[in-house]
Amino acid sequence: MTTLPLSDYNIYIGTDIWETFNELIASEEPAQIAVLVDENTKEFCLPIFKEKTNFDYKVIEILSGELHKTLDTCQQIWSEMMDFKMNRNGLLINLGGGVIGDMGGFCASTFKRGMRFVQMPTTLLSQVDASIGGKLGIDFMDVKNSIGVFNNPQAVFVNTVLLDTLPARELRSGYAEMIKHSLIANATDWKELLGISDLAHIKWDKLLVSSLKVKQQIVEEDPFEHGIRKALNFGHTIGHAIESHFLHTDKRLLHGEAIAAGMICESYLSYLKSGLSKADLEEITTYLLKIYGKCSISDSVYPELLATMRQDKKNISTEINVTLLNAIGVCQVNQSGTPEEIIKCLDYYNSL
Numbered sequence: 001m002t003t004l005p006l007s008d009y010n011i012y013i014g015t016d017i018w019e020t021f022n023e024l025i026a027s028e029e030p031a032q033i034a035v036l037v038d039e040n041t042k043e044f045c046l047p048i049f050k051e052k053t054n055f056d057y058k059v060i061e062i063l064s065g066e067l068h069k070t071l072d073t074c075q076q077i078w079s080e081m082m083d084f085k086m087n088r089n090g091l092l093i094n095l096g097g098g099v100i101g102d103m104g105g106f107c108a109s110t111f112k113r114g115m116r117f118v119q120m121p122t123t124l125l126s127q128v129d130a131s132i133g134g135k136l137g138i139d140f141m142d143v144k145n146s147i148g149v150f151n152n153p154q155a156v157f158v159n160t161v162l163l164d165t166l167p168a169r170e171l172r173s174g175y176a177e178m179i180k181h182s183l184i185a186n187a188t189d190w191k192e193l194l195g196i197s198d199l200a201h202i203k204w205d206k207l208l209v210s211s212l213k214v215k216q217q218i219v220e221e222d223p224f225e226h227g228i229r230k231a232l233n234f235g236h237t238i239g240h241a242i243e244s245h246f247l248h249t250d251k252r253l254l255h256g257e258a259i260a261a262g263m264i265c266e267s268y269l270s271y272l273k274s275g276l277s278k279a280d281l282e283e284i285t286t287y288l289l290k291i292y293g294k295c296s297i298s299d300s301v302y303p304e305l306l307a308t309m310r311q312d313k314k315n316i317s318t319e320i321n322v323t324l325l326n327a328i329g330v331c332q333v334n335q336s337g338t339p340e341e342i343i344k345c346l347d348y349y350n351s352l
């Protein structure tokens with residue numbers, strides 16, 4: 001097991017985390033314990049959890065997926081906590097992907113003015129990204145993560161055994177955030193990832209530790225995203241717009257699939273504006289296309305994509321705020337792209 005310490009909690013990574021997990025729960029002395037699952041983590045992860053833990057708990061089950069990351073589901077969670085007579089001395093364990101972690105953390109943080117919670121992420125995306133950094137929340141009026149709080153868990157337990165049942169497409173989606181971490185801050189990791197083509201047979205533990213360190217260092221330095229934390233948005237300005245567009249079509253993309261396209265576009269912008277070499281651009285492009293393939297983005301949707309990007313709260317004036325690469329492993333936040341430059345990036349992607 002590897003322990004990554006943050007200033008007020010630890011991330012434990014390994015397949016042998018259970019003893020530490022049981023000890024931590026005991027040391028918290030919670031008055032009541034609930035475990036939040038969805039139908040998939042109930043089927044695939046809860047049996048393992050049950051076998052390895054030594055305390056009693058109530059299971060709260062919600063429906064899976066982003067569509068259910070809503071106030072209605074929060075009401076269900078809060079109601080079940082009330083029925084279970086949980087109080088501020090209770091503890092919630094979030095056993096699931098990013099939806100469970102974000103929403104469970106939010107429900108715990110707001111229940112009776114704040115109850116403790118522990119993250120046990122079960123998707124690659126939540127293990128490497130969503131479960132750390134303190135951002136919690138839900139979607140509201142169709143706007144992603146528009147209601148929420150910053151708050152930290154008591155601990156995060158990353159157990160890669162749980163990834164064994166994750167669908168391949170979900171695994172690949174989470175992998176995009178690992179690629180992102182390497183591109184913004186760790187050229188050595190990037191070289192290692194370049195050697196990976198078959199995600200099904202990877203030993204994730206070591207790669208996860210290295211990737212988590214990137215996020216750990218960034219969120220510790222800038223927990224509330226005033227500056228350097230924006231580095232984590234690399235690929236996300238254009239990627240989010242692509243994700244939102246496909247959300248309304250029958251070709252929905254998973255988050256990481258859209259971010260992969262976004263990273264190609266924003267690498268091209270980095271080549272145009274911030275010194276990324278042509279060789280590095282080509283290396284990034286070739287690898288991302290090999291893993292994710294290409295989605296087709298017709299130029300008729302460019303205005304819609306630009307409109308989505310313009311809504312971003314990080315923008316100043318008509319330019320679009322982006323994080324760019326100076327080189328692989330080195331990035332620069334608070335850069336901007338004009339609509340014309342963004343269109344060049346989309347044209348580059350389409351020309352591949």
Ligand SMILES: NC(=O)c1ccc[n+]([C@@H]2O[C@H](COP(=O)([O-])OP(=O)(O)OC[C@H]3O[C@@H](n4cnc5c(N)ncnc54)[C@H](O)[C@@H]3O)[C@@H](O)[C@H]2O)c1
Pocket residue numbers: 038039040041044045064065066069096097098099100102122123124125126129130131132133134135136144145162163164165166167170255
């Ligand atoms: N808080 C943050 O900093 C942050 C960062 C990135 C993403 N997010 C959020 O994370 C969410 C996406 O997370 P996600 O990709 O984990 O999605 P998810 O939670 O919807 O999980 C994806 C799917 O995998 C299933 N699943 C989960 N674990 C499984 C397992 N071990 N075996 C089989 N199936 C399993 C789930 O039931 C679900 O159907 C989004 O809502 C996003 O906003 C938050």
Ligand SMILES: [Zn+2]
Pocket residue numbers: 177236255259
């Ligand atoms: Zn992301």
